[in-house]
Amino acid sequence: MEEKTSNGFSEQQMRRRRINKMKMSILTGAGIWIIILSVLMVAMFVKLVFLENKLDRLEKSILSVEQVVEEQKEKAASSPHEEESESMSDNGAAGESAAQENGQGENTSTEVEESRKVYLTFDDGPSENTSKILDILKERNIKATFFVVGFDDDASRELYQRIVAEGHTLGMHSYSHKYDMIYASLDAFKEDMSQLQSYLEEVTGVTPKIMRFPGGSSNQVSNVDMKDLIHYVKGEGLTYFDWNIESGDATSQAYTSDELVQNVMTEVVKYDTSVVLMHDTSAKAATVEALVPMIDQLQGIGAELLPIDDTTKLIQHIPVDSVE
Ligand SMILES: [Zn+2]
Structure with a gap:
Protein backbone atom coordinates (compact mmCIF):
# COMPACT_ATOMS: atom_id res chain seq x y z
CA MET A 1 0.00 0.00 0.00
CA SER A 78 4.72 83.21 -77.31
CA SER A 79 5.96 85.77 -79.85
CA PRO A 80 8.67 85.14 -82.49
CA HIS A 81 10.86 87.82 -80.85
CA GLU A 82 11.71 85.52 -78.01
CA GLU A 83 15.24 84.94 -79.21
CA GLU A 84 16.05 88.58 -78.76
CA SER A 85 14.50 88.82 -75.33
CA GLU A 86 16.26 85.62 -74.32
CA SER A 87 19.72 86.84 -75.11
CA MET A 88 18.96 90.09 -73.32
CA SER A 89 17.73 88.39 -70.20
CA ASP A 90 20.65 86.04 -70.43
CA ASN A 91 23.10 88.92 -70.38
CA GLY A 92 21.21 90.49 -67.55
CA ALA A 93 21.41 87.31 -65.61
CA ALA A 94 25.12 86.91 -66.34
CA GLY A 95 25.77 90.43 -65.09
CA GLU A 96 23.97 90.23 -61.83
CA SER A 97 24.48 86.53 -61.71
CA ALA A 98 27.31 84.92 -60.20
CA ALA A 99 26.97 86.76 -56.92
CA GLN A 100 24.88 83.94 -55.53
CA GLU A 101 25.97 80.50 -56.44
CA ASN A 102 22.48 79.13 -56.35
CA GLY A 103 20.56 82.04 -57.70
CA GLN A 104 22.65 82.06 -60.79
CA GLY A 105 20.75 82.21 -64.05
CA GLU A 106 17.70 80.96 -62.27
CA ASN A 107 14.62 80.89 -64.45
CA THR A 108 11.78 83.11 -63.51
CA SER A 109 8.33 82.75 -64.95
CA THR A 110 8.83 85.91 -67.00
CA GLU A 111 12.11 84.76 -68.52
CA VAL A 112 11.74 83.18 -71.91
CA GLU A 113 14.49 80.77 -72.69
CA GLU A 114 15.43 79.27 -75.94
CA SER A 115 17.13 76.13 -74.81
CA ARG A 116 18.41 74.54 -71.70
CA LYS A 117 22.16 74.09 -71.87
CA VAL A 118 23.76 71.42 -69.73
CA TYR A 119 27.51 71.01 -69.34
CA LEU A 120 28.57 67.67 -67.90
CA THR A 121 31.92 68.04 -66.14
CA PHE A 122 34.18 65.33 -64.74
CA ASP A 123 36.81 66.22 -62.13
CA ASP A 124 39.94 64.49 -60.88
CA GLY A 125 40.57 62.14 -63.81
CA PRO A 126 41.95 60.42 -65.72
CA SER A 127 41.15 57.16 -63.96
CA GLU A 128 40.16 53.57 -64.63
CA ASN A 129 36.71 54.89 -65.45
CA THR A 130 37.71 57.49 -68.04
CA SER A 131 37.56 55.16 -71.03
CA LYS A 132 34.12 53.90 -69.92
CA ILE A 133 32.89 57.48 -69.68
CA LEU A 134 34.41 58.31 -73.06
CA ASP A 135 32.82 55.23 -74.66
CA ILE A 136 29.36 56.25 -73.44
CA LEU A 137 29.80 59.85 -74.60
CA LYS A 138 31.03 58.64 -77.97
CA GLU A 139 28.11 56.30 -78.42
CA ARG A 140 25.69 59.11 -77.62
CA ASN A 141 27.66 61.63 -79.65
CA ILE A 142 27.92 63.97 -76.68
CA LYS A 143 30.80 66.23 -75.76
CA ALA A 144 31.67 66.99 -72.16
CA THR A 145 34.40 68.64 -70.08
CA PHE A 146 37.17 66.91 -68.13
CA PHE A 147 38.96 68.87 -65.41
CA VAL A 148 42.01 66.70 -65.13
CA VAL A 149 44.91 66.36 -62.74
CA GLY A 150 48.49 65.32 -63.53
CA PHE A 151 49.40 61.65 -63.98
CA ASP A 152 52.48 60.68 -65.97
CA ASP A 153 51.85 56.99 -66.67
CA ASP A 154 51.24 55.84 -70.24
CA ALA A 155 47.58 54.94 -69.74
CA SER A 156 46.84 58.43 -68.44
CA ARG A 157 48.76 60.08 -71.27
CA GLU A 158 46.62 58.16 -73.76
CA LEU A 159 43.48 59.23 -71.96
CA TYR A 160 44.36 62.94 -72.12
CA GLN A 161 44.92 62.45 -75.85
CA ARG A 162 41.67 60.58 -76.28
CA ILE A 163 39.72 63.32 -74.46
CA VAL A 164 41.10 65.88 -76.91
CA ALA A 165 40.80 63.66 -80.01
CA GLU A 166 37.14 62.95 -79.31
CA GLY A 167 36.25 66.63 -79.11
CA HIS A 168 35.82 67.08 -75.37
CA THR A 169 37.13 70.05 -73.48
CA LEU A 170 40.34 69.32 -71.60
CA GLY A 171 40.22 71.56 -68.56
CA MET A 172 42.82 71.92 -65.81
CA HIS A 173 42.16 71.08 -62.19
CA SER A 174 45.73 71.27 -60.77
CA TYR A 175 48.67 68.92 -61.13
CA SER A 176 48.85 67.51 -57.63
CA HIS A 177 45.27 68.05 -56.39
CA LYS A 178 46.81 68.36 -52.93
CA TYR A 179 44.99 71.26 -51.33
CA ASP A 180 47.63 71.95 -48.70
CA MET A 181 50.32 72.22 -51.38
CA ILE A 182 48.42 74.13 -54.08
CA TYR A 183 46.84 76.59 -51.70
CA ALA A 184 49.93 77.08 -49.53
CA SER A 185 50.93 80.25 -51.38
CA LEU A 186 50.36 82.13 -54.61
CA ASP A 187 53.72 80.86 -55.87
CA ALA A 188 52.86 77.25 -55.11
CA PHE A 189 49.58 77.65 -56.98
CA LYS A 190 51.33 79.25 -59.98
CA GLU A 191 53.89 76.48 -60.09
CA ASP A 192 51.31 73.71 -59.91
CA MET A 193 49.09 75.21 -62.60
CA SER A 194 51.87 75.99 -65.03
CA GLN A 195 53.29 72.50 -64.51
CA LEU A 196 49.92 71.00 -65.47
CA GLN A 197 49.42 73.33 -68.39
CA SER A 198 52.80 72.66 -69.98
CA TYR A 199 52.47 68.93 -69.29
CA LEU A 200 49.07 68.72 -71.02
CA GLU A 201 50.38 70.85 -73.86
CA GLU A 202 53.29 68.45 -74.31
CA VAL A 203 51.05 65.36 -74.21
CA THR A 204 48.12 66.59 -76.32
CA GLY A 205 49.45 69.52 -78.34
CA VAL A 206 46.63 71.65 -76.95
CA THR A 207 47.09 74.41 -74.37
CA PRO A 208 44.15 74.26 -71.95
CA LYS A 209 42.58 77.63 -71.20
CA ILE A 210 39.71 76.47 -69.03
CA MET A 211 40.13 75.41 -65.44
CA ARG A 212 38.40 74.57 -62.20
CA PHE A 213 39.92 75.36 -58.83
CA PRO A 214 40.23 72.27 -56.64
CA GLY A 215 37.30 72.59 -54.24
CA GLY A 216 35.87 75.39 -56.38
CA SER A 217 36.56 79.13 -56.22
CA SER A 218 34.45 79.19 -53.05
CA ASN A 219 36.62 76.64 -51.22
CA GLN A 220 37.32 77.34 -47.56
CA VAL A 221 40.69 75.63 -47.44
CA SER A 222 42.94 78.00 -49.35
CA ASN A 223 45.64 79.65 -47.35
CA VAL A 224 45.77 82.35 -50.01
CA ASP A 225 42.89 84.75 -50.60
CA MET A 226 41.01 83.19 -53.53
CA LYS A 227 40.70 86.66 -55.04
CA ASP A 228 44.50 86.75 -55.44
CA LEU A 229 44.41 83.43 -57.24
CA ILE A 230 41.53 84.60 -59.42
CA HIS A 231 43.47 87.74 -60.25
CA TYR A 232 46.42 85.60 -61.31
CA VAL A 233 44.32 83.16 -63.33
CA LYS A 234 42.61 86.05 -65.09
CA GLY A 235 45.98 87.56 -65.97
CA GLU A 236 47.03 84.25 -67.51
CA GLY A 237 44.00 84.34 -69.82
CA LEU A 238 42.43 81.35 -68.09
CA THR A 239 38.70 81.02 -67.45
CA TYR A 240 37.55 79.12 -64.39
CA PHE A 241 34.27 77.34 -63.99
CA ASP A 242 32.59 76.20 -60.81
CA TRP A 243 29.24 74.39 -60.92
CA ASN A 244 25.62 75.05 -60.05
CA ILE A 245 24.57 71.41 -59.89
CA GLU A 246 26.14 68.68 -57.82
CA SER A 247 25.41 65.15 -58.89
CA GLY A 248 26.31 64.25 -55.31
CA ASP A 249 29.01 61.78 -56.24
CA ALA A 250 31.57 63.64 -54.16
CA THR A 251 29.72 63.32 -50.87
CA SER A 252 30.58 60.68 -48.33
CA GLN A 253 27.01 59.48 -48.51
CA ALA A 254 27.12 56.73 -51.15
CA TYR A 255 24.40 57.57 -53.63
CA THR A 256 23.13 54.93 -56.01
CA SER A 257 23.28 55.75 -59.71
CA ASP A 258 19.49 56.32 -59.66
CA GLU A 259 19.91 58.88 -56.92
CA LEU A 260 22.69 60.67 -58.81
CA VAL A 261 20.40 60.96 -61.84
CA GLN A 262 17.57 62.15 -59.58
CA ASN A 263 19.79 64.77 -57.95
CA VAL A 264 20.69 66.20 -61.34
CA MET A 265 17.19 66.05 -62.82
CA THR A 266 15.58 67.88 -59.89
CA GLU A 267 18.10 70.72 -60.12
CA VAL A 268 18.60 71.06 -63.84
CA VAL A 269 15.10 72.40 -64.47
CA LYS A 270 15.89 75.48 -62.40
CA TYR A 271 18.55 76.89 -64.73
CA ASP A 272 18.98 77.88 -68.34
CA THR A 273 22.66 76.96 -68.06
CA SER A 274 23.69 74.08 -65.84
CA VAL A 275 27.21 73.03 -65.06
CA VAL A 276 27.01 69.58 -63.49
CA LEU A 277 29.75 68.46 -61.12
CA MET A 278 30.74 64.80 -61.39
CA HIS A 279 33.89 62.85 -60.68
CA ASP A 280 36.07 60.63 -62.79
CA THR A 281 37.89 58.46 -60.26
CA SER A 282 38.20 54.71 -59.93
CA ALA A 283 35.95 54.66 -56.87
CA LYS A 284 33.01 56.33 -58.61
CA ALA A 285 31.37 53.41 -60.40
CA ALA A 286 27.91 54.85 -59.72
CA THR A 287 28.83 57.92 -61.78
CA VAL A 288 29.56 55.77 -64.82
CA GLU A 289 26.39 53.78 -64.22
CA ALA A 290 24.33 56.98 -63.94
CA LEU A 291 25.58 58.42 -67.20
CA VAL A 292 23.32 56.67 -69.72
CA PRO A 293 20.03 57.26 -67.85
CA MET A 294 21.14 60.82 -67.05
CA ILE A 295 21.79 61.59 -70.71
CA ASP A 296 18.47 59.97 -71.70
CA GLN A 297 16.51 61.99 -69.20
CA LEU A 298 18.29 65.26 -69.97
CA GLN A 299 17.65 64.82 -73.67
CA GLY A 300 14.09 63.82 -72.78
CA ILE A 301 13.47 67.33 -71.40
CA GLY A 302 15.08 68.90 -74.45
CA ALA A 303 18.40 69.84 -72.85
CA GLU A 304 21.40 70.50 -75.06
CA LEU A 305 24.51 68.71 -73.76
CA LEU A 306 27.64 70.69 -74.56
CA PRO A 307 31.36 70.93 -73.79
CA ILE A 308 32.49 74.09 -72.02
CA ASP A 309 34.05 76.61 -74.40
CA ASP A 310 34.59 80.38 -74.47
CA THR A 311 30.91 81.00 -75.29
CA THR A 312 29.70 79.21 -72.15
CA LYS A 313 27.92 81.41 -69.64
CA LEU A 314 30.20 81.76 -66.63
CA ILE A 315 29.12 79.71 -63.66
CA GLN A 316 31.37 80.94 -60.87
CA HIS A 317 30.90 80.92 -57.12
CA ILE A 318 33.16 83.98 -56.87
CA PRO A 319 32.40 85.97 -60.06
CA VAL A 320 35.54 86.93 -61.92
CA ASP A 321 34.12 90.45 -62.35
CA SER A 322 34.15 90.92 -58.60
CA VAL A 323 37.96 90.71 -58.62
CA GLU A 324 40.19 93.54 -59.77
ZN1 LIG B 1 38.83 67.76 -57.49
Missing part, protein backbone atom coordinates in the same frame (compact mmCIF):
# COMPACT_ATOMS: atom_id res chain seq x y z
CA GLU A 2 2.74 2.32 1.04
CA GLU A 3 4.75 1.40 -2.05
CA LYS A 4 1.79 2.08 -4.25
CA THR A 5 1.38 5.54 -2.78
CA SER A 6 5.01 6.43 -3.29
CA ASN A 7 4.80 5.15 -6.87
CA GLY A 8 1.72 7.25 -7.44
CA PHE A 9 3.51 10.23 -5.96
CA SER A 10 6.60 9.94 -8.16
CA GLU A 11 4.39 9.44 -11.24
CA GLN A 12 2.58 12.65 -10.32
CA GLN A 13 5.91 14.39 -9.94
CA MET A 14 7.06 13.13 -13.33
CA ARG A 15 3.86 14.33 -14.97
CA ARG A 16 4.25 17.73 -13.35
CA ARG A 17 7.81 17.89 -14.60
CA ARG A 18 6.71 16.96 -18.11
CA ILE A 19 4.01 19.61 -18.04
CA ASN A 20 6.53 22.19 -16.84
CA LYS A 21 8.89 21.20 -19.62
CA MET A 22 6.11 21.59 -22.21
CA LYS A 23 5.15 24.95 -20.74
CA MET A 24 8.76 26.09 -20.95
CA SER A 25 9.14 25.03 -24.57
CA ILE A 26 5.85 26.73 -25.52
CA LEU A 27 6.97 29.91 -23.77
CA THR A 28 10.42 29.80 -25.40
CA GLY A 29 8.83 29.20 -28.81
CA ALA A 30 6.44 32.10 -28.32
CA GLY A 31 9.34 34.30 -27.17
CA ILE A 32 11.38 33.48 -30.26
CA TRP A 33 8.40 34.26 -32.49
CA ILE A 34 7.83 37.58 -30.78
CA ILE A 35 11.49 38.50 -31.32
CA ILE A 36 11.38 37.44 -34.99
CA LEU A 37 8.16 39.38 -35.60
CA SER A 38 9.55 42.49 -33.89
CA VAL A 39 12.70 42.39 -36.01
CA LEU A 40 10.58 41.94 -39.14
CA MET A 41 8.38 44.86 -38.14
CA VAL A 42 11.35 47.15 -37.56
CA ALA A 43 12.84 46.12 -40.91
CA MET A 44 9.55 46.76 -42.69
CA PHE A 45 9.25 50.14 -41.00
CA VAL A 46 12.75 51.17 -42.10
CA LYS A 47 11.96 50.01 -45.63
CA LEU A 48 8.71 51.98 -45.57
CA VAL A 49 10.48 55.18 -44.55
CA PHE A 50 13.07 54.60 -47.26
CA LEU A 51 10.41 54.06 -49.91
CA GLU A 52 8.48 57.11 -48.74
CA ASN A 53 11.62 59.22 -49.18
CA LYS A 54 12.20 57.78 -52.60
CA LEU A 55 8.61 58.47 -53.58
CA ASP A 56 8.99 62.04 -52.38
CA ARG A 57 12.01 62.56 -54.57
CA LEU A 58 10.31 61.02 -57.58
CA GLU A 59 7.26 63.17 -57.03
CA LYS A 60 9.43 66.28 -56.89
CA SER A 61 11.21 65.40 -60.12
CA ILE A 62 7.95 64.62 -61.91
CA LEU A 63 6.66 68.01 -60.81
CA SER A 64 9.76 69.74 -62.15
CA VAL A 65 9.55 67.91 -65.44
CA GLU A 66 5.90 68.88 -65.73
CA GLN A 67 6.88 72.46 -65.05
CA VAL A 68 9.39 72.33 -67.90
CA VAL A 69 6.85 70.92 -70.31
CA GLU A 70 4.46 73.66 -69.26
CA GLU A 71 7.13 76.31 -69.82
CA GLN A 72 7.95 74.91 -73.20
CA LYS A 73 4.28 75.00 -74.19
CA GLU A 74 4.04 78.61 -73.08
CA LYS A 75 7.19 79.40 -74.99
CA ALA A 76 5.85 77.83 -78.16
CA ALA A 77 2.77 79.98 -77.86
